Amino acid sequence: NAGVTQTPKFQVLKTGQSMTLQCAQDMNHNSMYWYRQDPGMGLRLIYYSASEGTTDKGEVPNGYNVSRLNKREFSLRLESAAPSQTSVYFCASSPGGDLDTQYFGPGTRLTVL
Amino acid sequence: AQSVTQLGSHVSVSEGALVLLRCNYSSSVPPYLFWYVQYPNQGLQLLLKYTSAATLVKGINGFEAEFKKSETSFHLTKPSAHMSDAAEYFCAVDRSGSARQLTFGSGTQLTVLP
Numbered sequence: 001n002a003g004v005t006q007t008p009k010f011q012v013l014k015t016g017q018s019m020t021l022q023c024a025q026d027m028n029h030n031s032m033y034w035y036r037q038d039p040g041m042g043l044r045l046i047y048y049s050a051s052e053g054t055t056d057k058g059e060v061p062n063g064y065n066v067s068r069l070n071k072r073e074f075s076l077r078l079e080s081a082a083p084s085q086t087s088v089y090f091c092a093s094s095p096g097g098d099l100d101t102q103y104f105g106p107g108t109r110l111t112v113l
Numbered sequence: 114a115q116s117v118t119q120l121g122s123h124v125s126v127s128e129g130a131l132v133l134l135r136c137n138y139s140s141s142v143p144p145y146l147f148w149y150v151q152y153p154n155q156g157l158q159l160l161l162k163y164t165s166a167a168t169l170v171k172g173i174n175g176f177e178a179e180f181k182k183s184e185t186s187f188h189l190t191k192p193s194a195h196m197s198d199a200a201e202y203f204c205a206v207d208r209s210g211s212a213r214q215l216t217f218g219s220g221t222q223l224t225v226l227p
Contacts, residue, residue, distance in 0.1 A: 004156070031213060040122070042203055042217035043157070050213060058214060090156055094213075099145060099164050102215070104156030 001026050004105035006091050012111045013081045021076040021108050023091030029103075030096025032074035033058075034066060036087040037107070043090065049074055051096060081112045117146075117204045119218035127226045132176075132191040134221045136204030139185065145207035146187045147215065148178055152200045160202075163187060174198070199225045 007022045025032065030051045035043040035058075045058030047066040055066050063085060065077045074093075078085060089108045094100040120135040138144055145164050149157040161172025168180045178189045189202060201220045208214040 033213075040219050042205075042219045043215075044217070045214055048213055059216070092156070099162070099207075101159045101162070102157075104158070106154070106156050 003027065004091055004093055004103055006089075006105040006108050008108060009106070010109050012113065013078075014113050015082060017081050017112075018077070018079050019081065019110075020078075021089055021091075021110075022073070023075065023105060024073045025091075025093040025103070026072065027093060027095075027103065028071070029093035030071070031094045031100070032068065033092040033094075033102060034064075034074070034076045035090045035092065036060065036085075037090060038087050046076065046089075081110075083112045086110060086112045116216055117206045117218040119202075119204050119221050121221055122219065123222045123224065125224040125226055126194045128196055129193050132189070132194045132198065132223065134189040134202050134204075134223065136178075136187045136189065136218060137185050138187060138204075138206050140206060146178075146180065147205040147207070148172065148176070148187075148189050149203045149205060149217075150200050151203065151220075157203065160189070194223075194225045196225050196227065199223055 004025045033048040034046040037043045044060045049055045049068040052071045067075045091105045092102040094102045118137045147162045148160040151157045161170045163180045171177045203220045204218040205215040
């Protein structure tokens with residue numbers, strides 16, 4: 001099992017460009033998450049999907065959209081990137097029950113110039 | 114709103130010494146609490162979690178944490194540090210009651226000196 005995979009690993013964008021971060025899991029998990037990690041701030045939840053077909057806002061959703069494409073895949077889209085979105089983005093998944101452990105991918109390092 | 118505060122952004126210990134990483138939470142109700150570890154260039158990995166069963170929680174790699182309601186603390190300890198423990202550690206509190214909306218602390222970077 002690969003666990004949680006993310007593509008790309010690194011990306012540099014110019015302000016105003018758009019891009020989609022991809023995430024896939026092969027653990028048959030129901031719930032998936034997107035976080036951003038900024039220096040000195042820990043991780044903050046952007047969006048999550050409790051189950052296939054549902055998505056909900058987290059702590060910092062502004063400037064992002066998500067798509068739960070199927071049970072395996074959960075993508076994060078930046079429609080018009082801003083320098084404030086420079087961050088490391090982590091995808092995670094969990095089985096879907098209450099208090100389940102979240103399993104994290106290796107992250108995507110995004111720089112917006 | 115629930116939050117966590119990690120005291121000390123950097124902690125250094127000698128190999129074989131006690132590891133103590135501090136976490137205090139603010140919550141109006143007993144929370145669910147977690148410790149995660151992040152090794153360089155990797156995603157986070159769960160060390161342990163408190164879900165209102167036993168107040169002393171044992172995790173992986175010899176780590177444990179004690180939930181103290183009177184002190185609103187959930188400090189992480191390990192009796193004897195190993196070089197492989199060098200990593201960043203994050204305390205997190207659940208905002209939703211289901212562990213689907215975690216609020217993370219700012220992290221503590223642990224350095225283990227030979």
